[in-house]
Each structure stands twice: as structure tokens, then as C-alpha cells.
Amino acid sequence: MNVDVLLGLQWGDEGKGKIVDVLTPQYNIIARFQGGPNAGHTLEFDGIKHVLHTIPSGIFHPEKINVIGNGVVIDPVVFYEEILKLAERNVDVKKNLLISRKAHLILPTHRLLDAADEAAKGKSKIGSTLKGIGPVYTDKVARNGIRVGDVEKKDFRIIYNSLKQKHLELIKNLCFDFSDYKMDGDLFDVYEAKWFDAIEIIKTIPHIDSEIFLHNSLKENKSILAEGAQGSLLDIDFGTYPFVTSSNTVCAGVCTGLGVSPKDIGEVYGIFKAYCTRVGSGSFPTELFDKDGDILRKTGNEYGSTTGRPRRCGWLDIPALKYSIMLNGVSQLIMMKADVLSGFSKINICTKYKYKGDLIDYIPFEINPEELTPVFHEMEGWNISLNKITSYKLLPDELKKYINYIEDSVKTPITYISVGPDRIQTIKR
Ligand code: GDP
Ligand code: IMO
Ligand code: MG
Numbered sequence: 001m002n003v004d005v006l007l008g009l010q011w012g013d014e015g016k017g018k019i020v021d022v023l024t025p026q027y028n029i030i031a032r033f034q035g036g037p038n039a040g041h042t043l044e045f046d047g048i049k050h051v052l053h054t055i056p057s058g059i060f061h062p063e064k065i066n067v068i069g070n071g072v073v074i075d076p077v078v079f080y081e082e083i084l085k086l087a088e089r090n091v092d093v094k095k096n097l098l099i100s101r102k103a104h105l106i107l108p109t110h111r112l113l114d115a116a117d118e119a120a121k122g123k124s125k126i127g128s129t130l131k132g133i134g135p136v137y138t139d140k141v142a143r144n145g146i147r148v149g150d151v152e153k154k155d156f157r158i159i160y161n162s163l164k165q166k167h168l169e170l171i172k173n174l175c176f177d178f179s180d181y182k183m184d185g186d187l188f189d190v191y192e193a194k195w196f197d198a199i200e201i202i203k204t205i206p207h208i209d210s211e212i213f214l215h216n217s218l219k220e221n222k223s224i225l226a227e228g229a230q231g232s233l234l235d236i237d238f239g240t241y242p243f244v245t246s247s248n249t250v251c252a253g254v255c256t257g258l259g260v261s262p263k264d265i266g267e268v269y270g271i272f273k274a275y276c277t278r279v280g281s282g283s284f285p286t287e288l289f290d291k292d293g294d295i296l297r298k299t300g301n302e303y304g305s306t307t308g309r310p311r312r313c314g315w316l317d318i319p320a321l322k323y324s325i326m327l328n329g330v331s332q333l334i335m336m337k338a339d340v341l342s343g344f345s346k347i348n349i350c351t352k353y354k355y356k357g358d359l360i361d362y363i364p365f366e367i368n369p370e371e372l373t374p375v376f377h378e379m380e381g382w383n384i385s386l387n388k389i390t391s392y393k394l395l396p397d398e399l400k401k402y403i404n405y406i407e408d409s410v411k412t413p414i415t416y417i418s419v420g421p422d423r424i425q426t427i428k429r
Contacts, residue, residue, distance in 0.1 A: 001224070001266075002218075002264055002265065002266025002267070003031075003214070003224045003225075003226050003260050003265055003266060004223070004225050004265075004266045004267040004268070005226045005228065005251055005254050005265060005266075005268045005269065005328075006019060006020055006023065006225060006228060006269040006271060006334075007228030007232065007249065007251065007269070007270065007271070008228055008230060008231030008271055008272075009232050009272040009328070009333075010232070010233055010273060010277070010320070010324070011231050011234055011278040011279070011282075011284075012039075012229075012230040012231040012234055013040075013231075013302075013304070013311065014271045014272055014273050015042075015334075015336035015337065015418060016041055016271055017041025017042050017052060017057040018044065018057075018336075018421060018426075019271055019334055019336075019416070019418070020041070020057035020227045021043045021045070021057050021058065022423055023225060023269075024058040024061045024064055024225070026223065026225075027058070027064065027223045027224060027225040028064065028065065028217065028223050029064065029065045029067060029214070029217055029225070030057065030058030030064060030067070030224075030225050031056060031067040031068075031210070031224060032067070032068055032069055032072050032229065032257075033071045033072070033226050033228065033257030033258045034069075034072060034228065034229055034249060034253045035072060035073070035228075035230055035247055035249070036054060036072055036073035036075065036106060036133055036229075037054055037074075037075045037079075037129075037306070038128075038133045038230070039052075039053055039306065040052075040053060040305025040306035040307075041053070041057050041227075041229070043423070044421040044422045044423065045060070045423040048089065049421070050086075050089065051305045052082060053078055053079075054068060054074055054075070054078060054082060055068070055079070055086070055097065056068065058225070058227075059091060059093065059096070059097065060091060062091070062095060062096055063096075064096060065096055066093075067099075067100070067208075067210050067214065067258075068097070068099045068100060068103055068210075069100050069103065069210050069257050069258040069259075070101075070102035070103050070210060070211065070258070071103075071247065071248075071256055071258065072100070073104045073105070073106050073133065073137065073140075073247075074099070074103050074105055074106065074202070075106040075111075075131060076105065076195055076199050076201070076202050077191065077195050078131070078184075079198065079201075079202065080194075080197070080201045080202075093205065094204065094205065097206075098205070098206050099148055099202070099207055099208070099210075100148065100207075100211075101147060101148050101149030101207045101209060102147055102148070102209075102210070102211075104136055104137075104139070104140050104148075105136075105145075105146045105147065105148065106133075107132070107146065107160065107163060108164075108183065108188060108191050108192045108195050109135075109163070109164050109167035109168065109171070110132030110167070111130065111131065111135075111183050112167065112171055112176070112178050112181065112188065113134075113170060114128055114130050114131065114132045115130055115178070115181060116174040116178075117134060117135070117174070118130065119174070119176055120174050120175075124281075126243055126244075126280060126281055126282075127279065127281040129280075129304075129306055129307055130307075131306075133245060133246050133247075134245075134246045135167075137246035144163060144166070146159055148202065149207060151199050151203055152203070152207075210258065211258065211259025212259075214259065214260055215259070215260070218260075218264060224260075226254045226257075226258060228254075229247075229249065230249045231249060232250050232327055232328060233278075234249055235247075235250050235253075236249075238250060238323075238327055240283050243280065243282025244282075250327045250328050251328040265329075267331050268328050268331050269330070269331075269333075269334055270325055270332070270334070270412070271333075271334040272316075272321060272333065272334070272336065273316075273335075273337045273340075274316060274335055274338045274340065274341050274402070275300075275314065275340065276313070276315065276316060277296075277302050277314075278312045278314075279304050279309050279310075279312070280309075283369065283372075284312055285314075285320070285350065285353060285369075285372055285373075285374045286315045286316070286317045286348075286374050288313055292344070293313045293314065295343075296314075297310060297313050299340045299343070300313070315349060315350055315374075315376065316349050317350045318351050318352075318406070318409045318410065319350065319353055319360070319361045321406075321410055322409070323362060323363050332412070332413060333406075333412050333414040334414070334415065334417075334418070335403065335416070335417050335418065336418040338386055338395075338399060338417050338418065338419055339386040339387055339418075339419045339420055341382075342384060342386055343381070344381040345380075345381050345383075346378050346379070346381055348376040348377070348378055348379075349376065349377050349379060349405065349406070350376055350377075351375055351376070351377045354372070354373045354375055355371060355372045356371050359375065377405070379398070379401065379402055380398045380401070381398060382396035382397075382398040386399070387419055387420045387425060389419055389427065390424075390427065391427065392427055392429050395417070403417065413429075415428065415429050416428055417429065
């Protein structure tokens with residue numbers, strides 16, 4: 001058996017949570033490979049809406065195993081809250097959730113450092129979710145990190161305090177006063193106390209060497225779906241640097257974030273919205289600043305699942321999509337939120353960029369909005385609601401033309417089309 005992969009091809013929030021939940025019945029194991037509580041993955045079914053941050057989106061299927069891989073970073077407080085929210089829906093994660101011993105822990109001071117770094121950057125801030133992602137991955141690479149497996153150690157408090165002191169020095173150097181800084185509504189001391197309570201909860205979830213577990217599962221012919229967080233254009237190496245997250249969100253991240261070999265990667269599902277969105281700072285060639293952008297935001301309910309921030313909206317960007325398909329070896333595309341385009345008489349699709357006088361179809365090293373303009377191809381829109389359509393043949397012809405145009409441009413098949421947030425609003429072609 002192979003490890004199939006589902007990952008975002010844009011700037012995150014493509015709808016990964018929904019589709020992982022839809023595909024879960026086909027797999028034995030769902031495994032998150034990177035990112036942390038910066039992610040917000042929304043699932044909707046049977047009239048409920050649920051947002052996950054760290055826990056894989058297969059968790060609502062009790063017979064499926066969910067694994068938090070070594071590449072993920074865990075904030076115990078957020079994780080505990082996720083567990084409590086799932087318990088309200090009668091999901092007992094102790095039955096089907098496993099955590100890698102090698103996953104790194106986000107300390108309360110990582111969150112302070114994130115805020116201090118952003119404050120120090122001033123106008124050029126990244127627009128981080130302030131969940132401590134940059135600082136925790138920095139510590140991982142600098143070989144200072146604390147991992148899930150460390151919580152079992154007798155001197156865990158000493159290890160914690162030593163890293164905390166290091167962070168406090170850095171925070172002092174950044175001249176960041178955190179005396180009244182709140183993390184999810186709590187001042188530092190309260191958050192830290194909650195953090196240690198949550199560590200006790202982490203101890204109750206089985207810790208595993210997930211790379212061995214996944215390897216053995218493959219040998220036993222179990223099927224695995226790797227769930228990505230963020231999107232390829234936020235990848236630390238290939239995204240719109242420095243306005244990116246701090247992990248490899250691309251397919252290669254599956255190998256390092258779960259310990260699976262490239263030979264074991266099977267299908268790569270690339271998921272994209274029928275238009276584009278982005279939260280936080282950074283270039284966005286097709287961004288709309290007019291009423292069309294407002295319509296996309298309103299109709300698509302484009303507000304962050306983790307931070308509630310309004311998402312920037314724009315037309316679909318083919319050069320960016322092609323780049324992401326290339327980086328990931330995408331074998332199938334899944335197009336989300338087609339329903340949000342209903343009602344536009346004309347729909348634009350960016351086919352190339354005009355860059356320093358030339359026409360190009362790739363993302364240049366740096367995008368200076370004054371030097372780069374998107375070139376659009378205009379297509380006819382449609383005016384019927386898609387939310388209740390259940391088969392491809394009933395979709396409006398204009399949407400079919402839009403789908404065919406994208407497929408022809410990126411040379412990759414679109415195999416699923418999502419026409420609403422609910423699990424059942426998914427059309428397989
Ligand atoms: P993720 O981070 O990739 O899992 O995506 P998010 O959950 O952050 O954002 C996707 C949003 O779009 C969520 O509110 C979903 O409920 C919603 N959604 C997913 N698919 C569709 C769709 O086809 N149509 C509409 N209208 N909403 C969708
Ligand atoms: P999901 O998994 C959208 C963005 C932030 C910011 C940049 C860096 O739900 O698609 P970070 O907190 O990682 O240091 O922020 O990345 N970002 C996301 N945008 N969806 C996400 O996750 C994101 N995770 C981080 O807004 O611009
Ligand atoms: Mg999201």
C-alpha cells in the first residue's frame with residue numbers, strides 16, 4: 001500500500017479539512033505531517049460545523065486511526081481544547097488518536113516570541129497567526145526544542161525552565177513588554193498553568209514512534225492518507241518568502257514529517273479554491289480590491305478559521321497553480337468552493353503575468369506589485385446555485401468550460417468539485 005497525500009496548492013484554507021473527512025472512509029489511517037495550531041480545518045456534516053487545529057480531520061470516523069506526525073508542532077493548551085470540543089460531540093480521541101514522540105511542543109514563551117518578533121518587524125510583519133509557529137520550528141532546527149517524548153522525563157520541569165529562560169532573554173532583547181499580553185484571553189502566568197495541566201492530558205494519549213508505526217502499517221497493507229496544513233505558496237522554501245509559514249508544506253514534507261520514503265508516496269491530491277484567498281501579508285498577484293473581492297469574501301465566508309481575520313480575495317491564478325502542481329507532483333486536482341462563483345456574469349482567470357515588460361507563466365523570485373501585472377482571460381459566469389447539485393452532468397455548461405479550461409492549462413485532471421461546505425456537497429467526476 002502507498003501513502004496518499006492531500007495538500008493545499010494556494011495560501012491555505014482551500015478546504016483540506018472537508019476533503020480529508022470526505023476521503024477518510026477509503027483509508028485506514030489519517031496522518032498530519034506538518035504545521036500546528038496555525039491551521040484551522042473546518043468540517044461540516046449532519047448540521048454541525050467543527051474546526052480542527054492539530055488533530056487530523058479523520059477523527060470523526062471512530063474506526064480510523066489518526067496520527068499526529070513528528071513534523072507537527074503541538075500547543076498542549078490548544079490541543080486540550082480541541083479534545084474537549086470533540087468530547088462535546090461524543091468523540092473520544094483516546095480511542096483512535098496517536099501522537100509521535102518526536103513532535104515538538106510549543107511553549108508559552110514561543111507564543112510570546114512570535115508576538116515579539118512580529119512587533120519588532122513593524123510594517124513588514126508576516127501577519128503570523130501568533131501561535132508560536134516560527135519560534136518553535138526555529139528551536140527545532142537550532143536543536144533546542146522540547147518534544148512530546150520529553151514529557152515523560154523526571155526532569156521535564158527543568159528542561160522546560162531552561163528553554164523558558166532562554167526565551168525570556170530573547171524577548172527582553174527585543175524590548176517586548178508582555179506584562180499585559182494575552183494568549184487566547186489569558187495573561188502569561190495563567191496560560192502557563194493551563195499549559196502544564198494540558199501536558200497531563202497529553203500524557204494520556206498514546207505516544208508512538210510514528211515512523212515505525214506507519215512503516216509497519218504499510219507492510220500490513222493498511223492505507224494511509226497524509227493531511228497537509230497551510231498551502232504550497234506558504235512553504236518555507238518555495239512560498240512567497242519571507243511571508244510564509246515555517247514548515248515544508250509541500251509533498252516532500254510528508255517524507256520528513258512522517259518518516260515515510262518517497263517510494264511509498266502514491267496519489268497526490270492537490271486542493272485549490274475556484275478563486276484565491278490569502279490571510280496575512282505578502283504578495284498576491286490576482287488580489288481584488290473592488291466589489292468583486294467583497295462579493296467573494298461575503299459569499300465564500302472568507303474569514304480565518306483560526307484567527308477570524310478577513311481573508312484577502314482574488315481570481316484564480318494559473319501560473320501559481322502550475323508551480324504548486326509541479327512542486328508536489330499532483331496527480332489529481334480537487335476544486336473547492338465552485339458555488340461561490342455563482343452569480344458573477346464574468347469570471348476572470350489569470351493565465352500569465354506581465355513582468356518587467358515580458359509575459360511569464362511562473363512566479364518570479366520576488367513579486368513587486370509595481371513590476372508584475374496579471375493577464376486575465378475572461379470567461380462567462382453562471383447564475384444558478386450549485387449547492388444542491390449532486391452530479392457533474394447537472395453542473396452549468398459555463399462551469400464545465402471553466403473546469404476544462406483549468407485542466408487544459410495545468411495538464412492535470414480535476415476529479416472532485418466541491419459545491420458547498422457540507423460533506424455531502426462534493427461531486428466526484
Ligand atoms: P482548510 O484550512 O484547508 O481546511 O480550510 P478552512 O476550513 O480554513 O476554510 C475553508 C472554508 O470553506 C471552511 O469554512 C469550509 O467550511 C468552507 N468550505 C469548504 N468547501 C466549501 C465549498 O465547496 N463551498 C463553500 N461555500 N464553502 C466551502
Ligand atoms: P490552514 O491549514 C491560511 C499564514 C498566516 C501568515 C503566515 C505565517 O488552515 O490552511 P504562521 O502562524 O504560520 O507563522 O503564519 O501563514 N497561515 C495560514 N493561512 N491557512 C493556514 O492554515 C495558515 N497557517 C498559517 O496567516 O500569513
Ligand atoms: Mg484553514
